[in-house]
Amino acid sequence: MSCLMVERCGEILFENPDQNVKCVCMLGDVRLRGQTGVPAERRGSYPFIDFRLLNNTTYSGEIGTKKKVKRLLSFQRYFHASRLLRGIIPQAPLHLLDEDYLGQARHMLSKVGMWDFDIFLFDRLTNGNSLVTLLCHLFNTHGLIHHFKLDMVTLHRFLVMVQEDYHSQNPYHNAVHAADVTQAMHCYLKEPKLASSLTPLDVMLGLLAAAAHDVDHPGVNQPFLIKTNHHLANLYQNMSVLENHHWRSTIGMLRESRLLAHLPKEMTQDIEQQLGSLILATDINRQNEFLTRLKTHLHNKDLRLEDVHDRHFMLQIALKCADICNPCRIWEMSKQWSERVCEEFYRQGDLEQKFELEISPLCNQQKDSIPSIQIGFMTYIVEPLFREWARFTGHSALSESMLSHLAHNKAQWKRLLPNQHRSSSGGGGSGGPDHAGPGTAQAEEQTVTEGDAP
Numbered sequence: 001m002s003c004l005m006v007e008r009c010g011e012i013l014f015e016n017p018d019q020n021v022k023c024v025c026m027l028g029d030v031r032l033r034g035q036t037g038v039p040a041e042r043r044g045s046y047p048f049i050d051f052r053l054l055n056n057t058t059y060s061g062e063i064g065t066k067k068k069v070k071r072l073l074s075f076q077r078y079f080h081a082s083r084l085l086r087g088i089i090p091q092a093p094l095h096l097l098d099e100d101y102l103g104q105a106r107h108m109l110s111k112v113g114m115w116d117f118d119i120f121l122f123d124r125l126t127n128g129n130s131l132v133t134l135l136c137h138l139f140n141t142h143g144l145i146h147h148f149k150l151d152m153v154t155l156h157r158f159l160v161m162v163q164e165d166y167h168s169q170n171p172y173h174n175a176v177h178a179a180d181v182t183q184a185m186h187c188y189l190k191e192p193k194l195a196s197s198l199t200p201l202d203v204m205l206g207l208l209a210a211a212a213h214d215v216d217h218p219g220v221n222q223p224f225l226i227k228t229n230h231h232l233a234n235l236y237q238n239m240s241v242l243e244n245h246h247w248r249s250t251i252g253m254l255r256e257s258r259l260l261a262h263l264p265k266e267m268t269q270d271i272e273q274q275l276g277s278l279i280l281a282t283d284i285n286r287q288n289e290f291l292t293r294l295k296t297h298l299h300n301k302d303l304r305l306e307d308v309h310d311r312h313f314m315l316q317i318a319l320k321c322a323d324i325c326n327p328c329r330i331w332e333m334s335k336q337w338s339e340r341v342c343e344e345f346y347r348q349g350d351l352e353q354k355f356e357l358e359i360s361p362l363c364n365q366q367k368d369s370i371p372s373i374q375i376g377f378m379t380y381i382v383e384p385l386f387r388e389w390a391r392f393t394g395h396s397a398l399s400e401s402m403l404s405h406l407a408h409n410k411a412q413w414k415r416l417l418p419n420q421h422r423s424s425s426g427g428g429g430s431g432g433p434d435h436a437g438p439g440t441a442q443a444e445e446q447t448v449t450e451g452d453a454p
Helices: 056-063 066-072 099-109 119-125 130-141 152-165 175-189 200-212 222-227 231-235 241-257 265-280 284-300 308-323 331-354 370-393 397-415 419-425 438-447
Strands: none
Touching: 099 119, 099 130, 119 130, 119 175, 119 331, 130 152, 130 175, 130 200, 152 175, 152 200, 152 241, 175 200, 175 308, 200 241, 200 265, 200 308, 222 231, 222 241, 222 331, 231 241, 241 265, 265 308, 284 308, 284 370, 308 370, 331 370, 331 397, 370 397
16 A cells, blocks of 8 residues: 655545555654744644743743743644754555554454453554544444545544654543543443443544544643633633533644544534543542432433433443543553652642642652552542443443453552551551542542542
8 A cells, every 4th residue: 555645734645545554554654834934833643731831030031921921821832843844755555554563453353342452552652643443443333434424534534643742741531541442432332231322423423532632631630720820711700611622622633634624514513522521520629410310310310312311421431431531441541650650740749849739639750659549549439330331331341340340450559559558547448647538539639620630
């Protein structure tokens, strides 16, 4: 297979017009060039927050106008410096996968509905393109390409845009996390209690929301943006700041790619609004709201999945579960995710210390150990939600497996607790003195502001 090099980023021309494409070739990190030949700014994976602005007294002379301040505090999206931009023109088309790795990736995709799916291995086999490859496969598997008459090239272009808008230098909030959440969402969409009622639109919304729910995440949380007076915090009035940004960024990419441009305007507007509702539901500050509503429905036995509103609510719950399902994975993968998110927490804490800001809860590496953070998160956030999800599914095999992994992983973290915390962690599964009782839940909600899974 070969492709023709073109100017527009993400454009691909296939010799084989078959829509069921398994292998694609793509131009790497390409910029749009204006008429002057100067590379134009477009999305990429570098969040630019100029932390000099946090020291206003020292650097006040360098800040300039309010417009410049707003620009410096934006998540600037620059393209990677690629081989093409450095003037090194490849002698052959850049293929996403070589043949050996392609075969292994294809084999993994045949088991994409298994809960022990190893997203880290899959990302390596796809040369860092796990999100694009997974979504192309799932859209084809669920028949969405045919049902919505989607153009495969346009779909691929859109997914590349989404993948590139994740920041690869984030230990946790990157495209691999998005792919992991999407794979979990796929598993939940297959639950018999839910699958029998879902429409193709429901499935597409669930997969798109999972893939884009953390797009352009800066690697710091909402309280950090608020206390540094980030313009996004002002724009969204300190309410679901990052979730609103993820949603608006997704809508911008959908419109720019024109993936849904052939659909009726009323339908695309509905899709945009439902995507927003799903992504906004991942705000951890709304955890009790959704959990209470789910408990009430299950107690009253009044969920009617033939009703569009009830189906949408369960899609919100499914996405919330997918977003924080890391503690329900097998230990080897769960541990990796835990270490990654805590590394991101600690990086934020280091920044806060450097610029003499109050260190956020769970972000102090000297006081907040990974085991204590994880035990508190599992106890107060994950367990309550997944117990209710199991009730909804009728204690399906997958739900029981997830609860089993959760109990095992919690026991593992308890064994890894520092000695001085171990004796105080037995009573309620709290994370020791620094994260005991209700304070842990409050700290989690303050720190993990968008359904992120420590």
